[in-house]
Amino acid sequence: MELIWFAVFAVLLAGYFALEGFDLGVGLLLPVLGRTQEGRDRMVAAVAPYVLANEVWLVAVAGTMFGAYPLLEGEVLFKLYPVVVAMLLAWILRDAGLWFRRRIDGARWRGFWDAMIWFGSLGLSFGWGMALYAAATGFAGPLPHPLGLMLGLVTTLLFAFHGWTFLGWRMPGFAGVTRTWRALLLSGVLAALPAVGVLAGAMTYLLDHTAPPATLNVLSVMVLPFAPIMLGAQVWVWRTFRPGKDAGRIPSFF
Numbered sequence: 001m002e003l004i005w006f007a008v009f010a011v012l013l014a015g016y017f018a019l020e021g022f023d024l025g026v027g028l029l030l031p032v033l034g035r036t037q038e039g040r041d042r043m044v045a046a047v048a049p050y051v052l053a054n055e056v057w058l059v060a061v062a063g064t065m066f067g068a069y070p071l072l073e074g075e076v077l078f079k080l081y082p083v084v085v086a087m088l089l090a091w092i093l094r095d096a097g098l099w100f101r102r103r104i105d106g107a108r109w110r111g112f113w114d115a116m117i118w119f120g121s122l123g124l125s126f127g128w129g130m131a132l133y134a135a136a137t138g139f140a141g142p143l144p145h146p147l148g149l150m151l152g153l154v155t156t157l158l159f160a161f162h163g164w165t166f167l168g169w170r171m172p173g174f175a176g177v178t179r180t181w182r183a184l185l186l187s188g189v190l191a192a193l194p195a196v197g198v199l200a201g202a203m204t205y206l207l208d209h210t211a212p213p214a215t216l217n218v219l220s221v222m223v224l225p226f227a228p229i230m231l232g233a234q235v236w237v238w239r240t241f242r243p244g245k246d247a248g249r250i251p252s253f254f
Helices: 002-033 037-068 070-079 081-100 107-136 146-170 181-208 213-240
Strands: none
Touching: 002 037, 002 107, 002 146, 002 181, 002 213, 037 070, 037 081, 037 107, 037 146, 037 213, 070 081, 070 107, 081 107, 107 146, 107 181, 146 181
8 A cells, every 4th residue: 555655646746747847837938938928928828728737736746745644744844844935935926927917908017927927937946856855865954955956956947848848839830849749748757857766766765654554545535536537637638728729819817
């Protein structure tokens, strides 16, 4: 049972990096590829249908971690408190930017919320790298650590590359780039590599600190039946909003 829940946790975390990585990457690229307001509108419109579906994976990751690895919850919340708070604030700013940018017309209004999307995407991407480094070192090192900052930079660059590939797949020809679904799959694998690497190194620790079998049995009954629903919803989103499905008609969230 411990191996099953480790596999579930690994799939969820890697899946979150592979999926959320591209919409964070698009946010990172807003000031680079979105030279005009129309360009930024098209970029946000391209990623809009996927954001909420991708964030479900983070909720699943958190629920699995706190349920299957209760001892890890205290270490994450206590030893990574500044990073966790900063990432939550970045998450709020990024999502607020997505929802508010078109509530009022005006270049300054949209420019401000576009900047919040970029800032929030940067905070989340960089924060995930630092959090992964802290987890890989057993939460023993000081924060910020040079290696943690380096991993944050690597994660940010991987997400940006993933977002660039996604735009080339979702809107062929945008910014002169066209990418296939195979290229998108490969960039998703690259975006998930930091999470996979940390999980591989932490496998022994996690298996030794798994919740008791009785708790895992209860979790299995309560959680695992909903996994097909989450996967089915994800498949529906990708089939419904694949390239050619009016990627540029809806300018943003409403």
